[in-house]
Amino acid sequence: MPFEVVSGSQAAAIAVQRVGVDMVAAYPITPQTAIVETLANFDARGELGAEFVSVESEYSALACCNGAAAAGARVFTATASHGLAYMHEMIHWCSGARFPIVMVNVNRSIGAPWCLDPDQGDSLSQRDTGWMQIYCSGAQEVFDTILQAYRLSEELLLPCMVVFDGFYISHTYEAVDIPDKKQVERFIGPPTFPPQVVPGEPGNIHGIIPGEKQIQLIKLKYEAMMKAPALFEGINSNFEEVFGRRYSAVDAVTPRGAKTAILAAGATAETVRWSLPQLAGTGMIQLRMFRPFPAEQIRAILKKSEFERIVVIDRNCSVGAGGIFAQELKAALYGLEDRPAIYELSLAGGIDLTGEMLIEMVESIDQNVKSGYRWGDELL
Amino acid sequence: MKIEEMNRENEMLYSGHSACPGCGAALAVRFLTRALGPNLAIVLTASCWSIIAGVPPLTALKCPILHCPFPSAGSVGSGLRRGLNAKGKFDTTVVVLAGDGGTFDIGLQALSGAAQRNEDFIFVCYDNEAYMNTGMQTSSATPFGARTNTAPYPLFKEGQKKDIMQIMAAHSIPYAATATVAFPEDMEYKLKTAQKISGFRFIHILSPCPPGWGTESSETIELSRLAVSSGAFPLFEVRYGMDWKMTLPLEEKRTPLSEYLGIQKRFKDIDRDRLRVLQEEIDYEWEFLKDKVKRSEVLK
Incomplete structure (x- = not known):
């Protein structure tokens, strides 16, 4: 092609x-x-x-x-x-x-x-x-x-x-x-869904x-x-x-022994993917589908992996609550035994994500940073 | 015209609709659908007619009604026309139906966009001069001096009624016309004229509202007639923004404005000064129209 x-x-x-x-x-x-x-x-x-x-x-x-x-x-x-x-x-x-x-x-x-x-x-x-x-x-x-x-x-x-x-x-x-x-x-092929407005047929539509x-x-x-x-x-x-290609609603890279996963959606997922070789013991989850939220698929991935913590990259911020992907993930994992710890890296404002930022973020977790929420601009 | 002389074959408004007794808007749509039907699709924005149409699966009209959000009428109409064309349904007449709020106020941007693109449908504004579905709040179509529930006593509507016909004429659309329910032949002529033209067409229908205007349901036709004979709502048509024509002969001797306003509770305590302002507005409008008509004749 x-x-x-x-x-x-x-x-x-x-x-x-x-x-x-x-x-x-x-x-x-x-x-x-x-x-x-x-x-x-x-x-x-x-x-x-x-x-x-x-x-x-x-x-x-x-x-x-x-x-x-x-x-x-x-x-x-x-x-x-x-x-x-x-x-x-x-x-x-x-x-x-x-x-x-x-x-x-x-x-x-x-x-x-x-x-x-x-x-x-x-x-x-x-x-x-x-x-x-x-x-x-x-x-x-x-x-x-x-x-x-x-x-x-x-x-x-x-x-x-x-x-x-x-x-x-x-x-x-x-x-x-x-x-x-x-x-x-x-x-x-051509669209086959039914028209709602059909001339000649009365209808009080919506x-x-x-x-x-x-x-x-x-x-x-x-x-x-x-x-x-x-x-x-x-x-x-x-x-x-x-076409010879396929995608999943969620997919994951789960290296043997990896305890940390980075969850991302959009362009940041590609940055994470390319940074993985520099991040020892780290895997990733790429979220493609956000609505509906693929909770079951994420749970299935976690079941198969050894992830103990997830760093969620949120290029957004719901002020007063935090990153939206992180919130959704927490809700999806509610009630799950051996639930991984969730950390958030905020790229609100649309700031860039670099490999260095990822390394610092993952390392700071290793240093037992108390707060699970990091503002990305502080890692620049 | 006598009731017996009316063409009742194409009646498309079912009995049992939810309009108030004496509703000018119900009557306007009855005349409208009868003139343009049966191959008709109506886009209906939030307005009294959202209720008059009834609760699905019941319906008040013998044609499809596509409801749409308040500001969107002009754009949904554009889309429906294009969608029907894509499906080869060129023969269906698309009518966008909006109240004065959905035309003069919140719908003006989409209306202007559709008019400027010369979209191929008929935009019909039934104007009852306020937000009547929510209970008589001021719109930019409310006449100066009227009382509304957002201009309660001792307040009154300040500022002139927006001149929507001049706005539409300024878009140089193929056809724009005023009509009202007391003159069904005139309305039918204008609707049928509009139907034969392609491109954007605009019909402004004055439709008296008994509960809103504070009148008896039996007075709707009389009010509609007085609005025309007093000069408050002249009947005319404009082609391409240039060719203006009165469809009722100009009469220098008009019914006094007080006769039209006097039977409406919304003008109950209008004072002489405000009445004079309204009269001056109307006089100016008549001179303006006469001038436009004269210029149009010269152009020919």
Whole structure:
């Protein structure tokens, strides 16, 4: 298959072109802009095959996707940071309406003050909106995950957010294996999910209902989402047959005798992976799927490993509580016998992670640091 | 027009809907769906009609209604049109239905975006001049001098009603028109005219609200007629922001404004000064419209 040197943003846009969508709603925001620009270039060359709508805000971008998905159309939009925050109401609405929308969010810090670095607080603020969330650690993963996200979404009738770090992934160029459109069509055909708006058929679609009905719909949504980890495995088996690569909702590197694991999601996972040779007795857990939270899979990994402590890299901070991945991990391991100790390294503000920082963090645990929470800037 | 003369074949509003007695909005949508149906899809933003439509699986209309969040009407309409096109359903008329809040206030940005892109649907604003679904709070469509629950006694709505028709005309859209329930033929003409045009079309319907305005349910049509004859709500159409035309002949002798306001409790204790301000506004609007119509004739 042909390798091309592309940025993470270009990989995302090419994936959308290969999937074949009916409509793209576009609005610029740093560091996402290159995605919609690349899609606009496809459109200009007549290679997009979709309606391209330059809307007047992120809110409208997702609202526009909403309307098109209601007609049974496959749609795409991308955003970041303040754009995602501005969409918040529509983000809830899309999952309630069970629209299989795929959206890319490129992580960026939220103000005030203005900051462009890749804090994950934007996407993690949307964790309770009923969207699946998958975090990617490189351009190849971005490309592949977008293909898989459409399959997941359309099968479960739930929207899916594909998330990756601003600049470290969006603006970094890598060699990416890019299959042609025909190959991608072998993996994902045209959309087959049912339209909600059918001309000629009366319907009071998403009209007002009492709480007793609402809880039933929430239950259905919950049950659908809990199928995602197993379905993701199945989709990856199929993906492997076609493309020769596969991913898991969570995967781990468990060297014999390793007592410490570093848990990371997104670009930091790649840094951890490359730093492992310098970190004696240390393994890692890469979290790809964050919603639904793959608690069972993490427990299974811990059962097989010798990990006694986990250092969670959180490029985010829920002020008043701590890192969000760490909180979720603690909740997932609640009640587990031989629960590992959990330490947190905060990269809030989107600060960079270096191998040196990792070494110092892991060594400071060996020195029996009392506090489990370290601010990354103090390790710089 | 007599009731017997009305075309009842395409009736699309079911009886048993949840509107208040005498609701101008229910009547407006009845005329609207009858004129544009049956191949119709409605995008409906948060407004009185969110309730009038009923509780699913029941429905008040014989066509699909897609509910959407308050600020999103213009954008959901754009998406639905594009989605239907992608599925080859070019023949379906897409109507976006919003109240004055969803048009003049919270929906203005998406409305402006859709108008500027010349999206191919009809945006219908049924204007009852306040947030009536939540119980009569001030909107930017509330007329100067009216009392609302966010401008209670001794307060009153300050500032003029936003001129949405000038805003829409400034977008140079193919068609924009005003209409109201006392003139169903005029409304039907405008809706059918709009349906034949492609691109963005905007219809502004004044729909009196008995509980909000403090009137009897039997007075809705009379109010609607007085709004037109007093000049408070002139009936006209604009093509491409340039070609302005009155659809009822201009009359120099208008019904006194006090007749229109006098039967509405929201204007109960309006004083002479405020009445004069309102009258001046209306007089200015008429001169403005006459001027626009005259210029349009010169252009031809």
